[in-house]
Amino acid sequence: MSLLSERLAELRDRGLHRRTRLISGPQGPRVIVDGRPALLLCSNNYLGLADHPRVREAAADAAMRWGVGAGASRLVSGTMTVHRRLEDRLAEFEGTESALLFGSGYLANTGVIAALAQAGGVVLSDELNHASLIDGCKLAGAETVVYKHADLDHLEWAMGKAAGRPAVIVTDSVFSMDGDVAPLEGIVEIAQRLGARTIVDEAHATGVLGPGGRGAVAAAGLTGEVDVVVGTLGKALGSYGAYAACSAEMSDWLTNQARTLIFSTAPPPPAIAAAMEALAIIEEEPKRVERLTANSKVMREALRSEGFDIEDQPTPIIPLIVGSAANAVDLCEEALARGLYAQAIRPPTVPEGTARLRISVMATHTAAELKAAAVTITRACEHSGLRAARPEERGRAVPVAESRAPGDDGQPIRASRGPKLFDLEVEAPSDFRRAA
Numbered sequence: 001m002s003l004l005s006e007r008l009a010e011l012r013d014r015g016l017h018r019r020t021r022l023i024s025g026p027q028g029p030r031v032i033v034d035g036r037p038a039l040l041l042c043s044n045n046y047l048g049l050a051d052h053p054r055v056r057e058a059a060a061d062a063a064m065r066w067g068v069g070a071g072a073s074r075l076v077s078g079t080m081t082v083h084r085r086l087e088d089r090l091a092e093f094e095g096t097e098s099a100l101l102f103g104s105g106y107l108a109n110t111g112v113i114a115a116l117a118q119a120g121g122v123v124l125s126d127e128l129n130h131a132s133l134i135d136g137c138k139l140a141g142a143e144t145v146v147y148k149h150a151d152l153d154h155l156e157w158a159m160g161k162a163a164g165r166p167a168v169i170v171t172d173s174v175f176s177m178d179g180d181v182a183p184l185e186g187i188v189e190i191a192q193r194l195g196a197r198t199i200v201d202e203a204h205a206t207g208v209l210g211p212g213g214r215g216a217v218a219a220a221g222l223t224g225e226v227d228v229v230v231g232t233l234g235k236a237l238g239s240y241g242a243y244a245a246c247s248a249e250m251s252d253w254l255t256n257q258a259r260t261l262i263f264s265t266a267p268p269p270p271a272i273a274a275a276m277e278a279l280a281i282i283e284e285e286p287k288r289v290e291r292l293t294a295n296s297k298v299m300r301e302a303l304r305s306e307g308f309d310i311e312d313q314p315t316p317i318i319p320l321i322v323g324s325a326a327n328a329v330d331l332c333e334e335a336l337a338r339g340l341y342a343q344a345i346r347p348p349t350v351p352e353g354t355a356r357l358r359i360s361v362m363a364t365h366t367a368a369e370l371k372a373a374a375v376t377i378t379r380a381c382e383h384s385g386l387r388a389a390r391p392e393e394r395g396r397a398v399p400v401a402e403s404r405a406p407g408d409d410g411q412p413i414r415a416s417r418g419p420k421l422f423d424l425e426v427e428a429p430s431d432f433r434r435a436a
């Protein structure tokens with residue numbers, strides 16, 4: 001057996017092996033998954049713009065006008081007018097002096113963090129940040145301190161570790177696997193008081209939260225107060241790519257220092273034109289964002305009425321935490337067999353013991369579809385030997401047991417967040433208050 005086959009076998013044994021499924025047609029509310037029809041509850045096409053006729057047409061027109069590729073990094077073959085137009089438009093949308101396009105959210109986060117957190121500095125990173133932020137921390141020459149999820153006391157304590165060195169605080173605004181919102185006001189207050197820069201990743205908030213879908217930073221009244229807001233074009237805006245919204249000076253710095261911008265081909269013109277059209281639609285049809293919010297509420301309420309303990313969050317991302325990877329895969333398969341596609345999310349994407357079914361709602365779902373989905377999930381749980389957590393089990397801070405005992409009435413599912421774990425190289429002590 002080769003080393004790779006051994007490793008693959010090990011992943012299978014641990015229930016961590018992944019494969020991609022084949023989807024026929026666009027990312028609409030209903031799709032054909034591996035040949036079977038299903039309600040799609042795991043796409044980030046939150047506003048249904050990825051397959052909107054106007055957005056498709058804008059991409060097609062752009063392909064005819066500017067071609068399908070940007071040819072090179074913008075530092076090599078220049079900024080095309082279509083990129084500049086969208087940047088101006090995005091700066092207006094975000095209320096910042098400038099916006100700088102990147103190839104993707106992953107490239108934006110890794111590039112921006114490494115450009116701002118250089119050797120001799122400190123990065124403070126929320127423990128549930130997205131992998132692209134974690135990888136950005138790893139790329140940066142700075143020391144990384146991971147603070148407890150959304151814990152402002154811990155963040156303030158961690159700032160003490162900066163001890164006069166340049167510090168950067170990085171956080172998702174909407175946490176991609178938990179659907180909760182970072183305490184942005186508190187983070188910005190600490191940063192401004194103690195002299196740190198801030199990078200906020202709005203990947204799941206752009207087009208989803210805030211006035212006119214302007215994001216969680218705008219919703220918190222913090223427009224212009226965050227050093228770099230990273231937004232994506234690939235989720236609610238239905239296209240592909242990302243941007244850093246910031247001051248003109250910061251944009252100049254990133255153009256000179258962000259390696260993922262400098263050494264990577266600019267995003268394709270059709271994707272850029274599609275995002276521009278998506279922004280126009282969001283502005284013309286504010287009801288689309290309102291519909292997403294309403295649908296998120298419908299889904300949360302429907303799951304609650306089935307007995308699940310669902311957090312009250314304003315986002316379309318709803319985790320059903322089932323403990324082990326095997327539980328999550330079972331539940332995903334059972335749901336799919338019943339015509340519902342929600343993805344099983346396992347370590348290392350989420351901390352050990354908190355594998356989950358991640359449900360994401362779109363504006364294009366009907367309320368009836370979402371209510372029926374809650375019932376389907378309940379049936380799939382029953383079949384998988386899982387049940388909703390009882391009230392006395394709510395907020396348990398211990399991982400759900402890994403194995404299911406025969407005859408047991410099922411492992412409880414917690415929809416609230418799992419135990420807080422650290423996953424970067426520098427860990428803040430859990431008894432930090434004493435240490436401080």
Ligand SMILES: Cc1ncc(COP(=O)(O)O)c(C=O)c1O
Binds near residue numbers: 107109172174175241
């Ligand atoms: C919070 C967060 N940030 C960044 C990204 C990466 O964005 P992109 O898919 O554009 O690379 C994702 C993607 O899943 C995400 O969830």
